[in-house]
Amino acid sequence: MKLVGIVGSNAEFSYNRILLNFIAKNFKKLVDVEVLDIKDVPMFNQSDDQTNSEVIQNLNNKIMQADGVIIATPEYNHSITSALQSVLEWLSFKIHPLDEKPVMIVGASYDVQGSSRSQLHLRQILDAPGVNAIVMPGNEFLLGEVYDAFDEDENLKDAQTAQFLETCIKKFIRFINVVKVIHAPEGMQDVSDTEDLYATGAIDTTVEGIDMSADDWLEQAAEATQAVEGNTYVKLNRGLLTVNQLNHFLNSMPAELTYADSNNQFLYYNHNMEKEDMLAGRRPEQVGSPLAECHPERVFSGVSWVIQQLRTGKQDVVRTQVPTHGPDKFVVHSYQAVRDDEDNYIGINEYVQDIQPIIDWYLEQTGQQLTGGGVDAVSGATSKVDTVAGATVKS
Amino acid sequence: MKKFLSILGTNSDYSTNRILLQFIQKHFADQADIEIFEIKHLPAFNKPEDKTAPQEVQKLADKIREADGVIISSPEYNHSVPAILKSTLEWLSYTNQALIDKPVMLTGASYGRLGSSRAQSHLRQMLDAPELKARIMPSSEFLIGYSLQAFDDNGTLKDQQKIEELEQIFNDFIHFVDITNQLVNANETHQKQAANFSWETN
Numbered sequence: 001m002k003l004v005g006i007v008g009s010n011a012e013f014s015y016n017r018i019l020l021n022f023i024a025k026n027f028k029k030l031v032d033v034e035v036l037d038i039k040d041v042p043m044f045n046q047s048d049d050q051t052n053s054e055v056i057q058n059l060n061n062k063i064m065q066a067d068g069v070i071i072a073t074p075e076y077n078h079s080i081t082s083a084l085q086s087v088l089e090w091l092s093f094k095i096h097p098l099d100e101k102p103v104m105i106v107g108a109s110y111d112v113q114g115s116s117r118s119q120l121h122l123r124q125i126l127d128a129p130g131v132n133a134i135v136m137p138g139n140e141f142l143l144g145e146v147y148d149a150f151d152e153d154e155n156l157k158d159a160q161t162a163q164f165l166e167t168c169i170k171k172f173i174r175f176i177n178v179v180k181v182i183h184a185p186e187g188m189q190d191v192s193d194t195e196d197l198y199a200t201g202a203i204d205t206t207v208e209g210i211d212m213s214a215d216d217w218l219e220q221a222a223e224a225t226q227a228v229e230g231n232t233y234v235k236l237n238r239g240l241l242t243v244n245q246l247n248h249f250l251n252s253m254p255a256e257l258t259y260a261d262s263n264n265q266f267l268y269y270n271h272n273m274e275k276e277d278m279l280a281g282r283r284p285e286q287v288g289s290p291l292a293e294c295h296p297e298r299v300f301s302g303v304s305w306v307i308q309q310l311r312t313g314k315q316d317v318v319r320t321q322v323p324t325h326g327p328d329k330f331v332v333h334s335y336q337a338v339r340d341d342e343d344n345y346i347g348i349n350e351y352v353q354d355i356q357p358i359i360d361w362y363l364e365q366t367g368q369q370l371t372g373g374g375v376d377a378v379s380g381a382t383s384k385v386d387t388v389a390g391a392t393v394k395s
Numbered sequence: 396m397k398k399f400l401s402i403l404g405t406n407s408d409y410s411t412n413r414i415l416l417q418f419i420q421k422h423f424a425d426q427a428d429i430e431i432f433e434i435k436h437l438p439a440f441n442k443p444e445d446k447t448a449p450q451e452v453q454k455l456a457d458k459i460r461e462a463d464g465v466i467i468s469s470p471e472y473n474h475s476v477p478a479i480l481k482s483t484l485e486w487l488s489y490t491n492q493a494l495i496d497k498p499v500m501l502t503g504a505s506y507g508r509l510g511s512s513r514a515q516s517h518l519r520q521m522l523d524a525p526e527l528k529a530r531i532m533p534s535s536e537f538l539i540g541y542s543l544q545a546f547d548d549n550g551t552l553k554d555q556q557k558i559e560e561l562e563q564i565f566n567d568f569i570h571f572v573d574i575t576n577q578l579v580n581a582n583e584t585h586q587k588q589a590a591n592f593s594w595e596t597n
Contacts (some may be wrong), residue, residue: 011442044478047408077524079475079517082440082482089472121475121517127474267499 001173003033004066008073010039015108015146016072017377018071018154023070027169029388036062044089051094059087063097068176073107075118092130102179103133104172107142114142136175140167192300195307199265199290206263217288219282255351256280262346264291280352310337311345330356397427397569399480400462404469404480406435407520411504411542417585419466432458440485450489456493464498464572471505471514488526496579499529502537504545510538515521530575537562
């Protein structure tokens with residue numbers, strides 16, 4: 001993952017530059033951070049457009065290519081510096097490299113405030129429509145009394161503070177990934193026309209001449225194909241079972257199984273429960289229906305997207321968690337591509353499971369416990385931070 | 396008659412805030428002598444080690460000191476004030492601290508409906524910083540939205556209600572200047588405190 005760190009000051013000596021260098025050096029196993037200076041950026045003037053100058057274009061390109069941006073801001077007069085303000089004005093005038101870019105704010109200051117007010121201003125500025133960055137909420141890293149914060153090797157002296165900074169960086173990495181999901185073009189566009197959800201075509205195995213929507217499609221299709229059943233043997237790779245054995249075997253699977261073919265026709269589910277008792281309800285008369293008739297129209301785009309992922313081979317399995325079953329269950333829908341010996345996509349195996357019992361069993365067997373990820377939002381920098389206003393008594 | 400210095404908060408060649416200040420200058424000519432100061436020639440603030448103000452900055456500081464009050468008119472860039480205005484305030488706070496205890500009135504105009512409301516709110520917070528410590532007139536928001544359509548060809552505000560609103564605020568400001576100066580004279584410790592303020596050690 002590639003980040004750029006922007007030094008929010010044009011001063012020759014800046015603790016915020018030292019802070020960003022520390023981040024780049026100390027967390028290089030986690031992220032690749034390139035520290036950028038803004039001291040050569042001219043003062044913004046809308047009547048003297050210098051968007052195409054080398055220094056602004058350089059910032060523009062570096063930001064565009066980065067997965068995220070860390071801005072380190074000092075505090076001047078309860079706000080950010082005019083130098084940083086000017087940069088943000090250039091980057092929101094004719095060009096908009098920060099548009100929808102994940103941004104993390106850190107800051108260092110000489111006083112106890114640790115840039116608290118300027119960070120709030122910066123959030124509001126980054127939220128302006130011309131800038132439109134996506135700023136990570138919370139995780140406020142304020143480094144007060146900064147003249148005493150670093151040792152001679154420019155490392156943070158206080159281990160707790162460094163630990164808190166690491167937590168913030170790790171969260172930012174996760175935040176960037178979340179933002180990527182939100183902005184995946186597939187998630188934004190209506191892609192429902194990429195799949196024939198009404199199964200209007202036919203493949204080699206399609207049983208033609210029978211109304212797919214008919215409640216007794218299965219009975220009609222079985223008759224038309226002279227399908228075997230009951231105690232007739234079926235030869236499989238690798239084994240021999242009767243149809244009854246096969247049915248009971250599939251019904252004993254610890255998941256709800258559904259098969260839809262590459263023509264988007266719903267052909268099978270392991271029917272061992274009534275619809276109301278299932279995690280993802282199915283009715284016997286639905287078998288044979290095109291997928292369009294098994295889903296409400298508002299999800300057509302999502303369904304098509306999933307099928308496209310599998311059909312085109314972008315993914316072999318797409319998983320999604322459905323949180324509507326309450327806190328005692330963790331229900332996962334997995335859409336697994338079914339491929340033949342030549343690796344051609346021939347359909348979907350959707351299996352729906354509550355994996356909570358498996359996790360509980362694992363924890364019980366290994367004597368482990370789930371924790372919140374070791375994150376302590378109030379530790380670290382707080383020893384140097386005064387979030388209560390009124391520190392101005394010193395002045 | 397009062398003597399006010401008005402500061403235009405932008406370096407742009409065309410600015411409806413400039414038109415607004417020119418209107419104020421003209422409209423209240425019988426009540427106050429108002430000079431309009433352009434900050435576009437000021438260098439960008441860069442925290443120089445010797446802490447001396449460049450000539451242009453010193454000129455502004457002198458004018459502020461001579462004035463009974465200051466009027467700042469700012470557009471809104473990115474929910475805040477333009478960098479050039481911020482830079483000007485940084486110079487003043489870092490070098491001569493000319494705004495300390497100076498009565499200040501804020502106005503603002505913007506092309507959109509909101510009329511620079513967020514910029515004014517940021518500006519208030521900045522002027523309240525210990526390094527600036529201006530005396531901002533409270534409860535006196537004057538905002539002009541849709542500023543491109545707000546003035547006629549002579550630079551007069553078209554909306555009579557807006558003019559009355561401005562007259563009221565301006566009258567308040569004249570009183571506010573008197574009251575503030577009484578208060579300030581009674582308590583000179585502010586100046587001493589602020590003079591001792593250091594960016595590096597505070």
